[in-house]
Amino acid sequence: MIQFTLWDIVSHLLIGMGWTVGLSFAAFILGSTAGMVMLFARISPNPLLRQLAKIYIEFFQGTPLLMQLFLLFFGLALMGIDISALATALIGLTLFTSAYLAEIWRGCVESLPFGQWEASASLAMNRWQQMRYVIIPQAVRISLPPTVGFSVQVVKGTAVTSIIGFMEITKTGTMIANATFKPMLVYGLVAIGYFLICFPLSAFARRVERRSYATYMR
Amino acid sequence: MQLICVDELHKSFGDLEVLKGVSFSVKEGEVVAIIGRSGSGKSTLLRVLNGLESFGDGIVNIDGKRVSGLKADLIPLRLKVGMVFQQFNLFPHLTAGENVMLAPKVVKKESREHVTELAMEMLERVGLADKFNAYPDQLSGGQQQRVAIARALAMRPKVLLCDEITSALDPELVDEVLEVVQRLAADGMTLIMVTHEMRFAREVGDTLIFMHQGKVHEMGAPEELFTRPQTPELASFVKSVL
Amino acid sequence: MAYQFSFEAIASNWELLARGVALTVVLTAIGSFVGIIIGTVGAVSRAWTLPLLSQVFTVYIECVRNTPFLVQLYFIFFGLPALGVKLNGWEASVLTMVINLGAYSTEIIRAGVMSIPKGLLEAAESLAMNRWQALRYVVLRPALKNVWPALCSQIVIVMLGSSVCSQIAAQELTYAANLIQTQTFRAFEIYLTSTLLYLMLAVLVRKCLNQIGMRFIERRKA
Numbered sequence: 001m002i003q004f005t006l007w008d009i010v011s012h013l014l015i016g017m018g019w020t021v022g023l024s025f026a027a028f029i030l031g032s033t034a035g036m037v038m039l040f041a042r043i044s045p046n047p048l049l050r051q052l053a054k055i056y057i058e059f060f061q062g063t064p065l066l067m068q069l070f071l072l073f074f075g076l077a078l079m080g081i082d083i084s085a086l087a088t089a090l091i092g093l094t095l096f097t098s099a100y101l102a103e104i105w106r107g108c109v110e111s112l113p114f115g116q117w118e119a120s121a122s123l124a125m126n127r128w129q130q131m132r133y134v135i136i137p138q139a140v141r142i143s144l145p146p147t148v149g150f151s152v153q154v155v156k157g158t159a160v161t162s163i164i165g166f167m168e169i170t171k172t173g174t175m176i177a178n179a180t181f182k183p184m185l186v187y188g189l190v191a192i193g194y195f196l197i198c199f200p201l202s203a204f205a206r207r208v209e210r211r212s213y214a215t216y217m218r
Numbered sequence: 219m220q221l222i223c224v225d226e227l228h229k230s231f232g233d234l235e236v237l238k239g240v241s242f243s244v245k246e247g248e249v250v251a252i253i254g255r256s257g258s259g260k261s262t263l264l265r266v267l268n269g270l271e272s273f274g275d276g277i278v279n280i281d282g283k284r285v286s287g288l289k290a291d292l293i294p295l296r297l298k299v300g301m302v303f304q305q306f307n308l309f310p311h312l313t314a315g316e317n318v319m320l321a322p323k324v325v326k327k328e329s330r331e332h333v334t335e336l337a338m339e340m341l342e343r344v345g346l347a348d349k350f351n352a353y354p355d356q357l358s359g360g361q362q363q364r365v366a367i368a369r370a371l372a373m374r375p376k377v378l379l380c381d382e383i384t385s386a387l388d389p390e391l392v393d394e395v396l397e398v399v400q401r402l403a404a405d406g407m408t409l410i411m412v413t414h415e416m417r418f419a420r421e422v423g424d425t426l427i428f429m430h431q432g433k434v435h436e437m438g439a440p441e442e443l444f445t446r447p448q449t450p451e452l453a454s455f456v457k458s459v460l
Numbered sequence: 461m462a463y464q465f466s467f468e469a470i471a472s473n474w475e476l477l478a479r480g481v482a483l484t485v486v487l488t489a490i491g492s493f494v495g496i497i498i499g500t501v502g503a504v505s506r507a508w509t510l511p512l513l514s515q516v517f518t519v520y521i522e523c524v525r526n527t528p529f530l531v532q533l534y535f536i537f538f539g540l541p542a543l544g545v546k547l548n549g550w551e552a553s554v555l556t557m558v559i560n561l562g563a564y565s566t567e568i569i570r571a572g573v574m575s576i577p578k579g580l581l582e583a584a585e586s587l588a589m590n591r592w593q594a595l596r597y598v599v600l601r602p603a604l605k606n607v608w609p610a611l612c613s614q615i616v617i618v619m620l621g622s623s624v625c626s627q628i629a630a631q632e633l634t635y636a637a638n639l640i641q642t643q644t645f646r647a648f649e650i651y652l653t654s655t656l657l658y659l660m661l662a663v664l665v666r667k668c669l670n671q672i673g674m675r676f677i678e679r680r681k682a
Contacts, residue, residue: 062616062662064623066634067655074647078463152526159528160624170531183538191527191535198526268586296588307583311601311678320597321587366583373587 004180010189016172017193023168024155024197026090031097031154032147038102043109045127053102060099065160068092073164089161097154104150108143109135145209152198152205159194169193220279221246221377221408222267227276229262236262237273238432244377244425249409251419251440254429255455260412263429264379267410268301281376297325300375304382306362308354314341314365315350318372326373333372340368344398360391364398371402378402380411396422416459420444428452469644470653473636480636481657483550487632488619488665490554495561496611502566503603504595507573517566524563530624532556537628553630557622564614571610572603605677612669616662623658633657 041053060068069092076083112135120134162171173190177183222244229237236259244250252260265271266278269285269292278285281298285291308317318337322328328336341347344364354362363383370378380399384392396418403409403422413419419426419440426440428451436443436452447453470477502521505513524532537552547555576599584594604611626634637654641647 059659062620062659063655064620064634064658066623066626067651067658070651071648071655074651078648156528159530162530163624163627170528170534173531174534177534177538182542183534184540184542187531187535187539191523191531194527194531195523199522202522202526270582270585292585293588293590296586299586301583301586303579303583303586305579307577307579309580309583309598309602311605321589324593324597325588369587 004176009176009180009182009186012172012176013169013186013189013193016167016169017197019166020155020158020168020170020193021197023086023089023093023158023161023166024151027093027097027158028151028154030090030094032101034094034098035101035105038098039105039109040131042102042106057099057103060096061103065092065096065157066163068096069161069164085161085164085166088164089158089166093154093157093161096157097150100150100153101147104146105139105143108139108146111142112138145205148201148205148208152201155194155197155201219246220244221248221281222410223277223279224263224267225277225279227263227266227278228274229259229266229271230274236432237266239276240429240432240434242427242434242437244408244410246376246408247406248424249403249422250411250425250427251423252410252412252427252429253414253416253419253455253459254435258429259432260429261381264301264381264410264412267377268299268379269295270301293325297373298376299379300370300373300377301379302363302366302370302381302383304385306354306359306366306386308362308366308369310354313351313353314346314357314368317354317365318369321369322372336372337368340372341365343371343401344368345394358391359387360394363387363395367395367398367402377408377410380409380413382412382414384413384415414459416444416456428455430455465649466646467649467653469646470640470650473640473644476636476640477633477654477657480631480633480654481661483630484619484622484632484661485665487553487557487622487625487630488615491557491561491618491622492615494558496565496569498558498562499565499567499569500600502562503569503573506566506570508591521563521566524560525567529556529560529618529621530627532559533625533628549625549629550631552628553622553625553632556625557618560618560621561615564618565611568607568610568614569603572605572607573599575606576603601677605673608669608673608677612666612673615669616666619665620658620662633661 038053038056041049042057044050044053069088072092073083073088076088116134116138117130120130125133158168159170162168162174165171169190173186177186180186220243224243225241227237227240228235236257238259240259240263242250252263254260262271266273267280267285272287280295283294285295308314309320312320315334315337318340319333322333322336323330338347338350341350344367346361346364346368349357349361349365354365357365367378367383383399384395387395392415396415399409399411400418400422411419411423423440426436426438426443427434428436428443430451436448443452444456447456502517504510506517508514533552533556536556537547537549540547540552580598580602581594584598589597622632623634625632626638629635633654637650640650644650
């Protein structure tokens with residue numbers, strides 16, 4: 001039987017943590033891009049597009065991430081596509097992220113007074129120009145705190161991908177825990193790993209929220 | 219008999235001294251109107267009398283008991299001193315009747331039957347017996363303020379403080395509230411009101427206090443003060459508001 | 461590529477699924493009920509900055525919010541026995557749900573308490589109420605009413621997150637789906653079905669919570 005030193009455990013977990021960070025980052029970037037597309041669809045003047053986007057968002061917000069991953073994994077397999085755990089995790093998290101971000105951003109856009117649309121329309125701007133020059137710049141400012149806040153949910157969401165076999169920190173932890181019979185220590189370290197990633201993001205989200213609130217009050 | 223006695227009252231917010239030695243007294247059944255520019259300390263004075271603000275130096279006696287500033291003494295003080303606010307501050311989740319019943323029920327532990335009767339009586343007194351089951355957002359501003367008066371009266375206070383109670387109202391709703399106050403005064407209620415309604419202060423008040431820069435600048439019979447102000451400050455204030 | 465969809469296997473196992481749905485609902489109900497009670501205590505101690513208690517709650521909230529549900533679950537189920545606390549899968553799941561909803565509702569309800577205008581508190585004070593009376597009769601219901609929608613969303617999110625409780629053999633909906641899958645090999649069909657069941661649950665739970673909100677928090681007579 002192999003003996004694990006504390007350092008062995010930690011170094012393996014750090015590798016897993018690297019995958020967690022990488023997956024979170026990639027899913028957040030891709031998810032933001034897809035989310036932007038969904039946002040435009042969700043607030044489009046075309047009712048069909050709006051409806052489709054609404055169904056998309058409601059599906060991903062109304063079902064467990066784990067089920068989404070299972071469906072993706074087995075659904076693609078049915079179509080004869082063999083897909084790795086990493087690819088499943090990345091696609092699944094991207095879709096999940098895009099739905100939530102689209103909804104968060106829609107809230108921000110709709111919180112702007114309707115007068116902003118009217119004023120820009122009265123200046124003969126078309127819809128694209130209104131978005132580009134008037135609505136988006138204002139919406140971005142209010143959307144920063146909830147968007148950063150949601151990135152914490154993405155990081156935590158990556159833990160679920162351990163269930164479909166992706167070797168991020170939780171999966172690594174499970175394997176080490178089984179090998180060492182020290183689940184308390186190992187899962188404690190895993191939790192600390194997540195905390196080290198998530199706490200700075202949460203703290204940053206709170207700070208920008210306070211700051212934007214302060215500018216708003218001025 | 220003096221119901222309220224204030225002597226050399228001082229109050230500061232940080233470095234800003236808002237009350238710089240205020241002295242006056244109020245007899246039972248007396249109606250005192252306090253006027254003055256904004257920032258002269260009128261509202262702060264009322265809030266001190268209700269224990270919503272602490273104070274620095276000075277003595278405040280209410281109904282023979284010295285106001286200590288101790289937390290434990292706040293409740294007995296407030297049982298004697300009722301207050302009506304500029305912004306009504308009705309509890310939005312309770313009906314008009316429930317707003318009136320709440321404090322007698324939970325603070326004085328009076329029976330349900332008794333407080334229901336009491337609330338009905340108080341709402342009748344302000345002319346809103348038919349609004350017993352209405353929620354605050356179903357009432358006009360004037361009606362809300364009358365409910366707030368009924369709510370304060372239901373505690374049977376010895377004195378009622380009114381802090382600019384008509385300032386947040388649309389002009390056409392002011393009179394219905396003032397009528398209620400006038401009736402209270404006629405019934406012998408002791409009233410201290412900070413007000414901008416000069417005509418009302420003159421007609422209903424027994425005593426007028428003009429506050430200026432944190433002090434009682436002039437005090438006396440309203441008619442006297444309005445027609446023959448002794449100081450240039452009051453003269454210019456009277457001129458600016460009439 | 462001629463895959464034949466077959467939902468027969470699911471139909472014959474409907475009892476397992478129904479049981480799974482019921483347990484997911486029970487798990488969520490217990491978590492929400494106890495969580496909101498913890499949340500109310502936490503919100504008040506944080507809003508009033510009660511010594512010690514408010515610090516304890518701050519640490520608790522940060523720990524819960526910045527670690528995944530799944531890891532908390534593993535820690536409680538696999539890790540706690542080392543301290544002599546042996547919980548079965550169901551008990552560990554209930555505990556994790558309560559801990560999570562307790563933390564999230566503390567934050568949400570605190571925002572509600574802070575949203576109550578100062579004037580209402582002063583009115584309560586001027587009527588000789590002490591701070592507990594003011595909290596109980598004047599602050600709590602409007603505060604809960606203001607944040608009820610946020611609380612409902614959070615409950616639905618945590619309910620969906622509870623699907624990972626299947627990993628420690630708590631027999632909720634996902635566990636039932638996994639079980640049927642291993643018996644029938646109809647993976648896609650069974651996961652599609654359970655996904656749709658979750659979707660329905662999310663809609664229904666939200667509706668129910670709205671009703672509860674109107675009944676017990678709004679409590680309008682008119």
